[in-house]
Amino acid sequence: MDFATLIQILDSMLRLSAPLIFACLAGLFSERAGIFDIGLEGKMLASAFFSAAVAASTGSVWAGMACGVFASMVLAALHGAASITFRGNQLISGVAINFFASGMTALIGQNWFKLGGRTPSLSGDSRFLPLEWPLAETIGAIPLVGSVYSELLSGHTLLVYVALLAAPVSWWVLFRTRFGLRLRAVGENPEAVDTGGLSVAGLRYRATLICGLLCGLGGAYLSTGFAAGFIRDMTAGKGFIALAALIFAKWRPGYALFACLLFGLLEAIAIRFQSIEISGVGTVPLQLMQALPYILTVIILAGFVGRAIPPRAGGEPYIKER
């Protein structure tokens, strides 16, 4: 494998990781506040659809993204209402959102565009275009180091950079601000928050809305940045992989970034090397390569990566004691 290939794989890793990072941080905010959310997938899907659909209709990717994020936040608020106000089962609510998003996007898509659930292909201003960093051509001419700048760092869409920045920003918010302290507290012991004179429900709603926002960005990126349009069920389990990454990362933003990059890397490798020859064994089939991220997910969820302690109040609706 030469250096150029390595750069290509890493470049593709960044693009593939971005939606995972958004979803993983979304889950992080929600679960740190004590709301389990397996509806990341559904929210991303809804946002992916509305981003592409509105972008296709208006020709503005920004309008598309705004609608996508809004759709995702509506679903987040719904999940919040079910699990915070009505103290429902958070898993069931999450599953419902996934089914709802999967069905409704296909249905509305077919109704609007008659393309079998797809949206029309996006081009020009209706999608996020790669941002060329200044002097990319000039610096790219430098051997080796140059391609790191021009190929790997430069040339991604805006949302990839936002995703990469979202991790440190999340860390700062969670561990350096008052809001972060309260949000973490409400996921560990809501009673402490309640007796401290703070609103448990208020904090949790804010966390779920942040979760919706981040999922929305992830979805918008999928259909308007990564791909050029919406395809049915295009999230393809990314929301679930993000959940696995979240457990792998032990609910910490820094680890989450690396976990998502690892999943992205595996995917990039699977795409780049459709078949690998291993001497003595033969060819590793394509299917196995493509399954790698999912296999890793299973291994992580089976608990092979050490003990991960979730936020203590996670999944439990808060009921004031009598």
Place this chain on the structure above:
Amino acid sequence: MTEINGRAQPDAAAPAIELCGISKSFGPVHANRDISMSVQRGTIHGIVGENGAGKSTLMSILYGFYRADAGEIRINGKPTQIPDSQAAIAAGIGMVHQHFKLVPNFTVLENVVLGAEEGQLLRPSLKLARSLLARLADEYELHVDPDAVVEELSVGHQQRVEILKALYRQAEILILDEPTGVLTPSEADHLFRILKSLRDEGKTIILITHKLREIMAVTESVSVMRQGEMAATVKTSQTDPETLAELMVGRKVLLRVEKKAIEAGKRILEVHNLSVTDSRGINTLKNVSFEVREGEILGIAGVAGNGQTELLEVLGGITEAEGNIRVGGKEISLVGAGSDARSRRRSGLAHVPEDRQRLGLIMDFLAWENMSFGYHNDRDCNHNRVFMDNRAMRSATAKRMRKFDIRPDTPDTQARNFSGGNQQKIVLAREIDRNPRVLVVGQPTRGVDIGAIEFIHQSILDLRQAGAAVLLVSVELDEILSLSDRVAVMFDGTIIGERQTAATDERELGLLMAGVADGGRS
């Protein structure tokens, strides 16, 4: 500190707290009925009452957890609305709950500032809190490492964090709900020293407890609640424990049970080198050995969490262990088949678990069903190998309910609809009434009202009288001292010392509970 957070300067003559005609109902239940009370500034005021007497509800109203249906709260003579905890904090009220409201994986500092931060960023708040805590620590003997993670602190220290939280919020009125339940006697003494120095600084303290001894020791005045009403408020110096107990229950209560002297017979329960390693690889029980004879009660004292739970679970057949246990000379298995609860009962060992709602009862099941669990394979519960004899179980339950004075005495009532004391009596009746050779009983009177305590203690003594061996595990030292013939103290998974009850006292046992191996004798 005269002007605090814009609070009005206290009117020197007005009481710190005045409650006028507070009422609160939950559905048809009157938790508080026309409660009036006043507490002078700079005093420690006790509130006693049985479980369900309405103490907690009253304090929850004062702390803004509930809103009273009627009545008025006056703080420093000024009528005050307390719709939520925020308002209570603003009014200068701080509360130390029975179950601490701390975030276990936060540091002490983070817990203290939570909800009372200065500004949007954390760093300045933590810095400010650090200097304030250092000052409070010196002023009131409230020393805790500000950077320690709360879950790694002892219970006594966690409680100090709760007090610090309240003081950090500049509380002038401090409410403590059952603060000594989890403390060793020496920790409790320390707490009372802290409370007295807080009082001397002019703070007002409300102490909710069911331990009359504590009321007598630290309070200036005491209110007694009964069935949601205020039964009396008296000066502590003008009353005594017997009077208070009578006011609480509404009738005369024997605080000390009559214990007849009987000669202990042969060894029935022999425990040798019992060890338990939990899933994390920690030894929760280390080489525990003891024996109990016929007609003898061995009390196991100790601060909660020193291996008592594990000991009970091994004896009850819930946890596997290493070592030997003999019941009536016959070895019983501690691992694998035959180490389950049913085999234990067959060998004559009955177990009243310490957590009756988790291990003793199924809360949604009826009394007669609960009364049969563990014995549901016995002949008297079944017609034949297929059909159970529900009618027999019902009538047996009805009989036991009368014998153990369980109210209501209807076998078709769900377990959750009984009070704590009556739930406990259901479990006790189930285990005791079949005349076991060994009774292992954990925390028999936890969350049980005074009237029922008396009855439960008498039942245990009756069983002893009948020649059974009783192992009594309790964190209530008073209970251990009044019932047992011998006392063993558990500390850190071992039995640190054993004494004849008649030859020891609270002070010595307290030292043992704190891990001083010779009980301070040398």
